[in-house]
Amino acid sequence: MRVMIDTNAYSSFKRGSRDTIEALAKADEILVPAIVLGELRAGFHGGNRENDNLLELEEFLASPRVSVHSLGEETAIFYAEIYASLRAAGKPIPTNDLWIAAATLETGSILLSGDAHFDAVRGLIRR
Numbered sequence: 001m002r003v004m005i006d007t008n009a010y011s012s013f014k015r016g017s018r019d020t021i022e023a024l025a026k027a028d029e030i031l032v033p034a035i036v037l038g039e040l041r042a043g044f045h046g047g048n049r050e051n052d053n054l055l056e057l058e059e060f061l062a063s064p065r066v067s068v069h070s071l072g073e074e075t076a077i078f079y080a081e082i083y084a085s086l087r088a089a090g091k092p093i094p095t096n097d098l099w100i101a102a103a104t105l106e107t108g109s110i111l112l113s114g115d116a117h118f119d120a121v122r123g124l125i126r127r
Helices: 007-014 018-026 034-044 050-061 073-089 095-107 116-120
Strands: 001-006 029-033 066-071 110-112
Touching: 001 007, 001 018, 001 095, 007 018, 007 034, 007 050, 029 034, 029 095, 034 050, 034 066, 050 066, 050 073, 066 073, 066 116, 073 095, 073 110
Parallel strands: 001 029, 001 110, 029 066
Antiparallel strands: none
């Protein structure tokens, strides 16, 4: 099973959430969208544990099951389709989450996220 993680899923994992830990343990492959790395690093910046958080993130990324998913042209095509669909339905979601949803659909992954607004994205499976 291939899993794409959202920022709040990584945070939940670091806080020791049993459900998140179990979901990640079952995954054969864990993808981290570049946009999530930006959100995490922005959240770490200036905090009391910035260096510790960065080291823990690097350790997580060093796992052989984890890889960073870069956003490219194919992701942009999915983004445009999702944006148009949600706009027509009157159900917009935050821009960063549009990119995360696009990357998830592009890779055929299951999205690990606590954000229910992803449920409005047609074809996206969220846990």
